[in-house]
Amino acid sequence: MSHDIHSEKILILDFGSQVTQLIARRVREQSVYCEIHPYNISLARIKEYAPKGIILSGGPSSVYDKDAPHSDAGVFDLGIPVLGICYGMQLMTHQLGGRVERSHKREYGRAMMDLDDTGDLFSGFAAKAEVWMSHGDRIEEMPKGFHAIAHTEHCPAAAMKDEKRRFYGVQFHPEVVHTPRGEEMLGNFLFTVCGCQPTWTMASFIESAVAEIRAKVGSGKVICALSGGVDSSVVAVLIHRALGDQLQCIFVNNGLLRKGEAERVVNLFRSHFRINLDYVDAADRFLDRLAGVTDPEKKRKIIGNEFIFLFEEEAAKLGAVDYLAQGTLYPDVIESVSTKGPSAVIKSHHNVGGLPEKMNLKLLEPVRELFKDEVRLLGKELGMPDEVIWRQPFPGPGLAIRCIGEVTRERLDILREADAIVLDEIRKAGLYREIWQSFAVILPVRTVGVMGDARTYDYTVALRAVNSTDGMTADWVKLPYEVLGAISSRIINEVKGVNRVVYDISQKPPATIEWE
Ligand SMILES: Nc1ncnc2c1ncn2[C@@H]1O[C@H](COP(=O)(O)OP(=O)(O)OP(=O)(O)O)[C@@H](O)[C@H]1O
Ligand SMILES: O=c1[nH]c(=O)c2[nH+]cn([C@@H]3O[C@H](COP(=O)(O)O)[C@@H](O)[C@H]3O)c2[nH]1
Ligand SMILES: NC(=O)CC[C@H](N)C(=O)O
Ligand SMILES: [Mg+2]
Numbered sequence: 001m002s003h004d005i006h007s008e009k010i011l012i013l014d015f016g017s018q019v020t021q022l023i024a025r026r027v028r029e030q031s032v033y034c035e036i037h038p039y040n041i042s043l044a045r046i047k048e049y050a051p052k053g054i055i056l057s058g059g060p061s062s063v064y065d066k067d068a069p070h071s072d073a074g075v076f077d078l079g080i081p082v083l084g085i086c087y088g089m090q091l092m093t094h095q096l097g098g099r100v101e102r103s104h105k106r107e108y109g110r111a112m113m114d115l116d117d118t119g120d121l122f123s124g125f126a127a128k129a130e131v132w133m134s135h136g137d138r139i140e141e142m143p144k145g146f147h148a149i150a151h152t153e154h155c156p157a158a159a160m161k162d163e164k165r166r167f168y169g170v171q172f173h174p175e176v177v178h179t180p181r182g183e184e185m186l187g188n189f190l191f192t193v194c195g196c197q198p199t200w201t202m203a204s205f206i207e208s209a210v211a212e213i214r215a216k217v218g219s220g221k222v223i224c225a226l227s228g229g230v231d232s233s234v235v236a237v238l239i240h241r242a243l244g245d246q247l248q249c250i251f252v253n254n255g256l257l258r259k260g261e262a263e264r265v266v267n268l269f270r271s272h273f274r275i276n277l278d279y280v281d282a283a284d285r286f287l288d289r290l291a292g293v294t295d296p297e298k299k300r301k302i303i304g305n306e307f308i309f310l311f312e313e314e315a316a317k318l319g320a321v322d323y324l325a326q327g328t329l330y331p332d333v334i335e336s337v338s339t340k341g342p343s344a345v346i347k348s349h350h351n352v353g354g355l356p357e358k359m360n361l362k363l364l365e366p367v368r369e370l371f372k373d374e375v376r377l378l379g380k381e382l383g384m385p386d387e388v389i390w391r392q393p394f395p396g397p398g399l400a401i402r403c404i405g406e407v408t409r410e411r412l413d414i415l416r417e418a419d420a421i422v423l424d425e426i427r428k429a430g431l432y433r434e435i436w437q438s439f440a441v442i443l444p445v446r447t448v449g450v451m452g453d454a455r456t457y458d459y460t461v462a463l464r465a466v467n468s469t470d471g472m473t474a475d476w477v478k479l480p481y482e483v484l485g486a487i488s489s490r491i492i493n494e495v496k497g498v499n500r501v502v503y504d505i506s507q508k509p510p511a512t513i514e515w516e
Pocket of ligand 3 (some may be wrong): 017057058059060061062085086087088134135136137138
């Protein structure tokens with residue numbers, strides 16, 4: 001999807017750096033739109049994009065390696081400013097006739113840099129700047145037309161420029177927070193060198209997205225699978241703004257939702273936003289099919305398939321539908337340049353993304369250019385309440401994968417009550433937003449306890465609270481003992497059927513966030 005407002009954009013060519021996404025973040029934070037593309041994007045495509053500037057990311061390779069990734073050298077003939085970061089700077093050097101070699105003094109981490117030229121890129125800077133380095137190669141000879149604009153003890157060309165051609169290279173990483181004024185440096189590149197205007201805001205995004213959705217859908221009908229989570233909720237409200245009653249949302253109660261969740265979602269979308277919402281109470285269907293199943297993958301498959309059946313049925317009832325709306329985000333669509341090879345299936349994540357092939361619907365993905373926190377900003381701009389925007393992620397298979405062993409109505413009820421207490425206490429402690437996910441898990445283990453002088457033989461509940469930036473890796477949260485204590489005693493006292501609470505202190509990897 002390309003919005004008019006994106007007429008001014010920066011292209012980032014990715015050479016496989018761990019932090020390429022951060023370059024995009026730092027650019028967008030300054031209200032300039034940018035996109036990440038693989039390093040081998042064709043020159044023709046680049047020309048179509050007509051970027052105001054190009055940034056070459058870092059990467060793990062060395063330019064002199066046999067299979068080192070190279071961009072089309074035509075990038076340097078477009079008359080467009082180029083900023084090379086680390087590997088990007090080395091590649092620029094290599095491709096423009098300079099020399100890069102393995103350095104005997106590698107630099108990793110914090111370094112003090114002396115600035116030799118405080119023009120353009122370093123405008124507003126003093127004579128020294130703290131930067132973050134991560135390289136083992138260095139520029140031995142700059143290409144013709146370049147001169148060094150900064151150096152460190154071990155790196156004579158820590159930054160260089162050819163201001164005539166508007167080519168810049170930095171050996172350090174301005175995109176990471178450990179380079180304190182890195183964002184300002186990137187800003188100098190964007191505004192002073194490339195001449196960008198800071199016009200890309202959420203308000204402008206809404207305006208152009210609405211126009212585009214209208215143009216695309218015309219008088220057609222759109223359905224949206226709504227989970228009540230951040231992504232699908234924001235997408236629904238955005239599309240509703242564009243199309244009003246042409247949008248039909250479908251929200252499924254699969255019997256695996258948290259306490260009060262169904263009422264909250266129905267109420268918010270029907271009463272508050274006045275969005276057409278088809279509420280499908282399919283709890284019995286899901287739970288009947290899950291009866292007797294204990295294998296995690298089987299549970300996931302059953303739930304995923306049931307979702308697809310249901311959506312097909314509901315869509316058939318609605319008659320002609322042209323589009324299926326989805327909350328696909330930018331991290332899902334960035335083509336990664338690393339060749340990962342076939343990877344092991346750890347869990348089959350259920351996503352209604354499996355639908356379109358089966359249903360023959362065109363896709364409408366209006367936030368596919370945004371990062372999660374930008375989607376939150378968008379939600380705010382659309383007037384959505386904080387409780388939706390800041391909701392912790394909740395998996396599609398819901399409580400089924402937190403109910404270890406067989407999923408029964410009785411055990412789900414226990415889990416729902418325990419989970420509500422966890423969230424309540426986490427909120428009271430003011431920790432809800434800063435924790436990625438916090439929840440309860442019910443184990444198929446019963447242990448002996450004593451309550452009121454009588455013997456109990458009840459279930460164990462495990463608490464899980466993790467921090468993560470993308471769900472790929474996670475660390476357990478060092479919850480204060482008082483919070484853990486309050487949760488534990490409330491669950492044991494208030495939830496019948498539980499007499500023991502334990503805290504999960506494992507990291508991902510090797511554990512995962514959910515237990516199944
Ligand atoms: N109970 C449900 N009813 C209808 N659609 C659902 C339901 N659960 C999940 N979905 C669909 O599956 C998609 C994937 O879920 P996912 O959890 O990844 O995203 P989300 O719920 O929108 O946001 P978040 O990541 O914040 O939970 C949802 O966007 C939604 O379209
Ligand atoms: O939409 C989803 N459908 C799923 O099937 C699913 N399984 C796990 N999750 C969420 O993904 C993140 C990583 O979870 P794991 O470490 O358990 O794999 C965590 O945020 C999990 O909550 C899911 N989300
Ligand atoms: N972070 C990077 O881009 C590293 C580039 C190159 N491999 C070096 O070590 O110098
Ligand atoms: Mg969700």
